[in-house]
Amino acid sequence: MSTFNITRVAVLGAGVMGAQIAAHLANAGISVLLYDLAAQTGDPNGVSVNAIKRLQKAEPAPLASKEVLTSIEPANYDQHLDRLKECEVVIEAIAERMDWKQDLYKKIAPALGAESIFVSNTSGLSIQALAESLPEALRSRFCGVHFFNPPRYMKLVELIATSYTSSEVLDKLETWLTTTLGKGVIRALDTPNFIANRIGVFSMLAAMHHTQRLGLGFDEVDAITGPLIGRPKSATYRTADVVGLDTLAHVIRTLQENATEDPWHAYFKAPAWLQVLIEQGALGQKTRAGVYRKQGKDIQVLDPETASYRARAGQAADELVQILKQKDPAARLLGLRQSSHPQAQFLWAVLRDTFHYSAVHLGDIAQNARDVDLAMRWGFGWSQGPFEQWQQAGWQTVAKAIQEDIQAGLTMSDAKLPDWVLESGREGVHQSDGSFSARTKQIEARSALPVYQRQLFGERLYGEARSDQVLEQETIWQNEGVRLWRLPTVDAGIAILSIQSKMHTIGNEVLTGILEAVAIAEQSYEGLVIWHEAPFAVGANLQQVADAVEAQAFDVLEAEVAKFQQTALALRYARVPTVAAVQGLALGGGCEFAMHAHSRVLALESYMGLVEVGVGLIPAGGGSKAFAVRAAELARTTETPAEVFPYLVKPFRQIAMAQVAKSALEAQQVGFAQKHDKVVFHADELLWTALKQARALADMGHQPPAVPSRIPVAGRNGIANFDLQLTNMLEGGMISEHDYRVAHAAAVALCGGDIDSGTEVDEQWLLAVERREFVQLLRTPETLARIRHMLTTGKPLRN
Missing domain, CATH: 3.90.226.10 (2-enoyl-CoA Hydratase; Chain A, domain 1)
Known part of the structure; x- marks a missing residue:
């Protein structure tokens, strides 16, 4: 391939995600062709034109400046397929349906340039299956590039290879995504929902399960699963509203249909209240009603027992706050486990089950533990990923507690902890020279790509060598x-x-x-x-x-x-x-x-x-x-x-x-x-x-x-x-x-x-x-x- 100099990109699909990806490309000074179906009446580019107009009003603002809007040009598949050859990268971002994507691929593949890189922004469909529908000559230049929403602000991009993808293409894409678009790139395996959504959505499902089990209110759960435990202010249920309840249900359904052998499969289903809200068109923030809604100046929250809204009043109990105020991470987790207060029991259960799930699936979904923890930091805004939180609290102590809860039938699954978790002398998965891989049973160093030499004090995980320990000052x-x-x-x-x-x-x-x-x-x-x-x-x-x-x-x-x-x-x-x-x-x-x-x-x-x-x-x-x-x-x-x-x-x-x-x-x-x-x-x-x-x-x-x-x-x-x-x-x-x-x-x-x-x-x-x-x-x-x-x-x- 020639020098990887990206000046023009095509985005296929002018929905919310496609348009916002186009906006961030424009922020970076890249010329963008935003494609969609030709409108049946009026301007054939009408779908894309309207999507570009909506970018000016969207919040948070996808455009870093209104001036960059001129870099986005509307296009449609009927009239402008020949212009795809102008684009060094083509990003497919249409709806999450395998048949629709495969039909589009047949239409656009002949029009791509001889060296164009083609990627799919799917959030969980099999990249390998998508690659099989492409001409053989294109497969080496195809992979998954999963942006998180909103693309301007969310750091994580998951890069997913197929068995055909060229290593040169992956390296160039990772470099471009990192420096030009400002992303934190994780190379994920081609498994259902990849890494961040796999762990993050499980954590949300665990929270929903324990919410019902312990009889807590949605607003009460949000009061204790936000900044108090190092998570974003949107916490759990507010995050569902922000993501979109229909989008959340789709991700859950992807797990349900494609992770049938998962020991936690019984929990991969949308709760009844979520289905009802979707049927009512209450999809969260984008429809101004979901788990929460605003009535005048008041915020109301759904009560699933009555299927009606009530005033938001949930807050963290004093007993829980005192436990979480302890500086020692081990004391905090132990305090949660030993407390009889429902809020403390809830937090321990959610954290325990997330640790359990992450450990069992580490070898299946990620190359190493570092990728999981960074994915959760960058994709879900957690201050710590599950493995570093576990390691900081004392690996063996927490592993023993999880083991005891499994044996007592308290965990969501009776799946055994992997042998590597319980190895004698194990103090965690992150150490000064790298992070543990359950696939190779070895410590794997960080990427040696030259782009990372520019990050003099890059983000580090608990247990890794700090940048200031590596770089002489x-x-x-x-x-x-x-x-x-x-x-x-x-x-x-x-x-x-x-x-x-x-x-x-x-x-x-x-x-x-x-x-x-x-x-x-x-x-x-x-x-x-x-x-x-x-x-x-x-x-x-x-x-x-x-x-x-x-x-x-x-x-x-x-x-x-x-x-x-x-x-x-x-x-x-x-x-x-x-x-x-x-x-x-x-x-x-x-x-x-x-x-x-x-x-x-x-x-x-x-x-x-x-x-x-x-x-x-x-x-x-x-x-x-x-x-x-x-x-x-x-x-x-x-x-x-x-x-x-x-x-x-x-x-x-x-x-x-x-x-x-x-x-x-x-x-x-x-x-x-x-x-x-x-x-x-x-x-x-x-x-x-x-x-x-x-x-x-x-x-x-x-x-x-x-x-x-x-x-x-x-x-x-x-x-x-x-x-x-x-x-x-x-x-x-x-x-x-x-x-x-x-x-x-x-x-x-x-x-x-x-x-x-x-x-x-x-x-x-x-x-x-x-x-x-x-x-x-x-x-x-x-x-x-x-x-x-x-x-x-x-x-x-x-x-």
Whole structure:
């Protein structure tokens, strides 16, 4: 095969899943042909056209930017089969019916390019059986690629080979899925429902069984099977609603029909209440009614005994909470097993039966235990997979407890634990050099594909060697706020700065640390990367600010704001390249620091914004100044270089409304990042990419930007224009008096103060204006109240 350079992909099937796969491909800059049946009336592409339109309204947003929508082109099988040869990859994502898929394959196979890779997004049908319906010449280029819904956000992709699939095709697909689409790829075996759905759906069926056995409410089960045990907030029954009750029933039916020899087969059936809901068209979130429904402002939950809805009231019992609060994992599981409380009995039973099921089927469904645990983390959002949770709680202790429950007839199946589970001296399935395979009875190392060398601190399981144990690190300097370090075996010449405060808030110790780090980098290194785990930074340390306000230490506060600005300028004008590696939230001062770095490398899921108005303040770490300078730069390219006001309207709206970019692509569009900044789809590649970027800038002879000295500002006319809008909103009751005061301060900072429009100022003037407005707001009781409310509740206060 030629170089695997993917520029165009066809997606066959414009249903929810197909359309969302197309959306994520477009997010990655790939041109997509979205196929479906030709409409019988009107536009032949009508089915695909309507699917593309729905993408704009879907939540959570499948599009990282509305602009990428232009990369998706509608098509139909009757008119456009000849265009399939343009596509390097063709993804089939039609309904889960073997006969429909096989009929489609006969139609499209002759139209595929000679080197096109063809994959099916089936969630559980036999990939081998699908391959048998293809021409022999195509079979080596065919496999399963199972995306999880929604594709933009769910990390897991299961890659399923057939006996014909080329190893080269698998390696190239895994690399592409990992780097280009940001996925965690698991090579699953061709068994019913593969890995994640096999274990995850069993866990849900076990929960449904024990819910009925113990007489618990659906809302009560959701209260105890979510974050309390390291699972998503949607827990069990809410997850069913999100997935779609019809989809869940289909996955259960696939198990029922294809896993007939499974010792737990008797449980592979949809409960009666689930069937009734499906018959009524109550399919969950997509129909606004399922296990839960919303009545006005109230959330109601189904009572299966009465087949009617009631108010949601379930909560975790104090006794259960106390058990789960124990730090020792072994003590937690033992406490659950020994407790007589129904909620504790429920959790022990579900965990025990999931451990039991996973152990019995490890050799059947997965190459090794690592694949199972990562699949459950990435596909179902579990904080730990079943094997690592078992291992952390003490392998032999838990194995003995499961064995005793099997012998006592308490488990859902009397299937024996495999011999390998009970081997003398076994402490688990994960160790420093790999994970246990029940198929080979050996420890298997992680994949050696080159793509994984980019994940310098990739996700690790309990019991595996941590990345920081494998990769040599050297601390250069640190204080309470930051650590400056480097990776000698990766690039000894680039220093890495990591903020160490909670949520990476920016207080005095962090400012001191960044200033020192920049100075050290300028003296002894060739570049500086700011990187740490998400979030990037959520802004200033509000506790320090509130304490200083209450102490009336406004001189101290003004000095701190000046230091904040000095730090931003240090990043901007450093003599070595500074690169901000942004992931997750970059708000307030965190956004300002990222904006001032020479370059940014952004994870796709980066959420940047100047949100200071939420606590009654304005950007004063150089954020207001940065937009004023940019407005002047944009105006300079026109015939009226002094008319900067039009270029301030959008930044003013962003600041006044505390708008947050909902992806890295949006951050580039609104000006928190630049168009040339690199967007990384796999967050674990962020540090590697940032180090490469810093190295490239250094090797090209980095020169810091010139300090702008002649910046025309909008002045009092610009302020007056903004004030007119604000007055109308105030009189219309849309904003409060203090909202007006804060937004006015933002206008003053953006417009350069109360001076003649078109006056040229320098950067220090703009910084002084935003600093003065910021401190004046701190003197108001309303702003202090907003800060205190945010610290207490985590939510903004309207006052």
